[in-house]
Amino acid sequence: MVIHGLTPDECREVLxxxxxxxxxxxxxxxxxxxxxxxxxxxxxxxxxSFSAVGQKIEWMRGNPKVCLExxxxxxxxxxxxxxxxxxxxxxxxSRQHTDARRRAHELLQRHAEWWLPGIGRLxxxxxxxxxxxxxxxxDRMTGRRADxxxxxx
Amino acid sequence: MVIHGLTPDECREVLxxxxxxxxxxxxxxxxxxxxxxxxxxxxxxxxxSFSAVGQKIEWMRGNPKVCLExxxxxxxxxxxxxxxxxxxxxxxxSRQHTDARRRAHELLQRHAEWWLPGIGRLxxxxxxxxxxxxxxxxDRMTGRRADxxxxxx
Numbered sequence: 575m576v577i578h579g580l581t582p583d584e585c586r587e588v589l590x591x592x593x594x595x596x597x598x599x600x601x602x603x604x605x606x607x608x609x610x611x612x613x614x615x616x617x618x619x620x621x622x623s624f625s626a627v628g629q630k631i632e633w634m635r636g637n638p639k640v641c642l643e644x645x646x647x648x649x650x651x652x653x654x655x656x657x658x659x660x661x662x663x664x665x666x667x668s669r670q671h672t673d674a675r676r677r678a679h680e681l682l683q684r685h686a687e688w689w690l691p692g693i694g695r696l697x698x699x700x701x702x703x704x705x706x707x708x709x710x711x712x713d714r715m716t717g718r719r720a721d722x723x724x725x726x727x
Numbered sequence: 728m729v730i731h732g733l734t735p736d737e738c739r740e741v742l743x744x745x746x747x748x749x750x751x752x753x754x755x756x757x758x759x760x761x762x763x764x765x766x767x768x769x770x771x772x773x774x775x776s777f778s779a780v781g782q783k784i785e786w787m788r789g790n791p792k793v794c795l796e797x798x799x800x801x802x803x804x805x806x807x808x809x810x811x812x813x814x815x816x817x818x819x820x821s822r823q824h825t826d827a828r829r830r831a832h833e834l835l836q837r838h839a840e841w842w843l844p845g846i847g848r849l850x851x852x853x854x855x856x857x858x859x860x861x862x863x864x865x866d867r868m869t870g871r872r873a874d875x876x877x878x879x880x
Binding site for chain 2: 596597598599600603604605606607608609637639640641642643645655657659
């Protein structure tokens with residue numbers, strides 16, 4: 575098995591076709607990681623998502639530094655992982671966020687799947703102010719990919 | 728879809744049959760999350776794993792607070808997620824850690840799969856001191872499970 579690093583463009587490509595990942599936030603040195611559904615806007619280099627207000631949102635409001643991980647596992651010899659470091663930004667339902675909110679709705683309605691915890695809870699509280707739309711501004715990414723060596727190499 | 732919380736015993740059961748999860752650590756308020764392979768020792772309430780020395784290990788040496796997430800996704804209506812908060816402990820190759828290291832070897836050799844990044848790198852550096860065995864002491868767990876409502880409910 576050969577493991578090699580991914581370029582930023584390759585990382586962006588993997589993140590761009592991913593719909594589910596793990597989002598980590600931290601408070602007082604304690605990390606917290608949960609599954610999320612998201613959609614990458616490659617023009618803005620942002621991942622859009624939504625969630626019920628709970629521990630994750632409260633922690634990210636207090637400390638916007640986050641980490642988003644996605645992976646693609648084919649088998650033990652062929653896998654890819656990408657880790658993105660970024661900053662949380664809430665997109666409230668206010669006039670100055672109209673464009674961002676419209677963009678988020680477009681992306682999420684087109685791509686949302688309905689099995690993740692946050693989405694399930696959002697469904698249950700539709701229209702209720704305890705759910706939020708947010709985006710992760712991606713500052714940098716790293717990635718690794720495993721392949722089998724080519725014959726003769 | 729009905730989402731309900733899991734009891735600590737149910738969380739432990741899910742974690743006990745999981746072999747892969749996402750481990751988050753944090754430094755200076757910045758979380759970092761990566762996939763790991765692990766094995767839970769239910770008697771000690773510890774998750775054992777191993778890794779090449781890299782960013783994850785360096786960060787956990789500096790701040791042992793970690794978070795381990797596992798999930799089981801059947802489909803959009805049937806899924807389970809468990810999040811465990813705990814503390815990192817390295818198990819060095821020294822006389823006072825002989826028992827812990829033997830236990831770790833037993834568990835990991837029995838259950839290890841060979842596709843994860845840390846393992847791939849450990850393979851590549853076998854016998855080299857830049858790889859470590861460690862365990863996560865689990866302090867508390869939370870979990871949620873989604874099911875479809877039963878007919879008539």
